[in-house]
Amino acid sequence: MALRNLRYEGDEILRKKSREVPLVDDRIRILMDDMVETMYANDGVGLAAPQVGILKRVIVIDVEDGKVYKMANPKILTEAGEQTGEEGCLSVPEKRGLVARPMKVVVEYIDENNREQKLEAEGLLARAICHEIDHLNGVLFTDRVIDDLIEE
Ligand code: ZN
Numbered sequence: 001m002a003l004r005n006l007r008y009e010g011d012e013i014l015r016k017k018s019r020e021v022p023l024v025d026d027r028i029r030i031l032m033d034d035m036v037e038t039m040y041a042n043d044g045v046g047l048a049a050p051q052v053g054i055l056k057r058v059i060v061i062d063v064e065d066g067k068v069y070k071m072a073n074p075k076i077l078t079e080a081g082e083q084t085g086e087e088g089c090l091s092v093p094e095k096r097g098l099v100a101r102p103m104k105v106v107v108e109y110i111d112e113n114n115r116e117q118k119l120e121a122e123g124l125l126a127r128a129i130c131h132e133i134d135h136l137n138g139v140l141f142t143d144r145v146i147d148d149l150i151e152e
Contacts, residue, residue, distance in 0.1 A: 001037045004052035018055045018136040021072040024114040032070040035060045044090045046128040048135030059132035071109035080104045087141045094152045097145035101127045
């Protein structure tokens, strides 16, 4: 595994739409593992491929619920409820802000073994999934902040 360089707000790659992954092969698995390592090294709970300069629909998440999610082509099928909470982003260092997200989502994706999965997520995991999928569409949490951004 290897650390990848993070891209930061202002880098135009973060505003581009990522492409679907046709197959989760060894190359994508290496990308996923590198992204997990990069996420941990930077104390993040999630990371999307464009944040390391790759415009592919791949995200990784670990909200410390005992599982590391590696997802290709994640797609939200249904969402329910609402939660408002503070978010930050490894690509927008030292800023946080309040963002409204669904409380629950059902997401389908392709896992690291190229198998289709469906996951019901709630709370912080649902928030992280929405945040990371936004990255795949060129959206940053700062676009969705309800109140003023908090500078740390
Ligand atoms: Zn982010």
